[in-house]
Amino acid sequence: MSQQTQAKTFEVEKIRKDFPILNREVNGYPLVYFDNAATAQTPKQVMDAIVDYYSNYNANIHRGVHSLSQEATDKYEEARIKIQKHFNAEKAHEIIFTSGTTHGINLVANGFSSILKEGDEILVSAMEHHSNIVPWQMLCEKTGAKLKVIPMDLKGELIYAEFEKLISSKTKLVFLNHVSNALGTVNPVKSIIEKAHSVDAAVLLDGAQAAPHIKADVQELDVDFYVVSAHKMCGPTGVGVLYGKEEWLEKLPPYQGGGEMIATVSFEKTTYAGLPHKFEAGTPNICGGIAFGAAIDYMNEIGFSEIAAYEHELLEYATAKLKEIEGMKIYGEAAEKTAVISFNIEGLHPYDIGTLVDKMGIAVRTGHHCAQPVMDFFKIPGTVRASFSFYNTFHEIDLFIEAIKKAKMMLK
Ligand SMILES: *Cc1c(COP(=O)(O)O)cnc(C)c1O
Numbered sequence: 001m002s003q004q005t006q007a008k009t010f011e012v013e014k015i016r017k018d019f020p021i022l023n024r025e026v027n028g029y030p031l032v033y034f035d036n037a038a039t040a041q042t043p044k045q046v047m048d049a050i051v052d053y054y055s056n057y058n059a060n061i062h063r064g065v066h067s068l069s070q071e072a073t074d075k076y077e078e079a080r081i082k083i084q085k086h087f088n089a090e091k092a093h094e095i096i097f098t099s100g101t102t103h104g105i106n107l108v109a110n111g112f113s114s115i116l117k118e119g120d121e122i123l124v125s126a127m128e129h130h131s132n133i134v135p136w137q138m139l140c141e142k143t144g145a146k147l148k149v150i151p152m153d154l155k156g157e158l159i160y161a162e163f164e165k166l167i168s169s170k171t172k173l174v175f176l177n178h179v180s181n182a183l184g185t186v187n188p189v190k191s192i193i194e195k196a197h198s199v200d201a202a203v204l205l206d207g208a209q210a211a212p213h214i215k216a217d218v219q220e221l222d223v224d225f226y227v228v229s230a231h232k233m234c235g236p237t238g239v240g241v242l243y244g245k246e247e248w249l250e251k252l253p254p255y256q257g258g259g260e261m262i263a264t265v266s267f268e269k270t271t272y273a274g275l276p277h278k279f280e281a282g283t284p285n286i287c288g289g290i291a292f293g294a295a296i297d298y299m300n301e302i303g304f305s306e307i308a309a310y311e312h313e314l315l316e317y318a319t320a321k322l323k324e325i326e327g328m329k330i331y332g333e334a335a336e337k338t339a340v341i342s343f344n345i346e347g348l349h350p351y352d353i354g355t356l357v358d359k360m361g362i363a364v365r366t367g368h369h370c371a372q373p374v375m376d377f378f379k380i381p382g383t384v385r386a387s388f389s390f391y392n393t394f395h396e397i398d399l400f401i402e403a404i405k406k407a408k409m410m411l412k
Helices: 003-010 012-016 044-057 067-087 101-112 134-143 160-166 189-198 246-251 286-302 304-323 350-359 372-378 394-411
Strands: 095-098 121-125 146-150 171-177 202-206 225-229 240-244 262-265 270-272 328-331 340-345 365-367 383-387
Touching (some): 044 067, 044 286, 067 095, 095 101, 101 134, 101 171, 101 202, 101 240, 121 134, 134 146, 160 189, 189 202, 286 304, 304 340, 304 394, 350 365, 350 383, 350 394
Parallel strands (some): 121 146, 121 171, 202 225
Antiparallel strands (some): 095 240, 225 240, 262 270, 328 340, 340 383, 365 383
């Protein structure tokens, strides 16, 4: 299919009308937003859900007998069910609202501190976000467990044979991202989960970067924990979910103490509430949770397979155009990847490129992308990262390529 017919069937211009921010100018140029892997933009439908909440039924949940509180509780629990259905969790109480991916990972890591013993091993991949490295290092310090790293190759793919060598009866946990934020690699999570389960190790997938592009089915994957952030999938910042299998969530101790997570409290003994409330201490981001539900509805209305197909076209188009530029080096050329391109131009610092294209209205990310070990692996300080979403266009890629060429001339 040519890009024009694809773009037409996908109706990107109609979709773009849902995103008011895409009409603004930056430094005198129309905004080209290619930093979607850091945070995605918000459609009107999600903003409407936020305004509706504060205009009509703002109240604390699960507490009041009054009508507003009841309405807010119902809407919040409806959002949980939307998210449950989206990820195909078996039970609604397996969906725990969090403040985002980082919170979800820390919750699980903290829980495992009472399960792991000295000599146990944890496997992580070589392409993790810092939020999926540091909590496990802290856990290892606390428990005496050992952290081992599944290496990757120069294409940015995990070396499966090395994973098979590393995993053993000592392995209690395997943690990796479903999709790498620095390279876009889609990891072979299904076979990793199967292998991990064969030695009774639990698997946590960091789905932050996968969720905007791939509709994960947690039952089909048979994954033990899956964590995401709403803001990477058209929702607000500061909210996300942790999916956990019921048996695991029952086993893990609560993360934070406070209101909402208790059954009874006395100074002698407190008993904890059941799932999901055991992990939801204090007043949550009520509006955020409801808006997350609206974002999931919005994306499903467009359709995840349509989104993935269109974004793949954008990726192929941009990759081919970038490769025509002399001195171009792309990091991460996995056979299966999402619409993320990390690159450098020989002799130029990524930060200089990022700063110059910003002057032309183009937002890209520069730096280590919270994945310093990935940068160390390629022996570079950082990259320029362009990451596309379903509301981006081929025309924007053309503008980006022109801007890169201009920046290159100015810097040489
Ligand atoms: C963005 C991201 C995170 C962190 O998400 P927060 O919303 O900042 O908690 C973790 N892992 C990956 C792969 C990400 O892309």
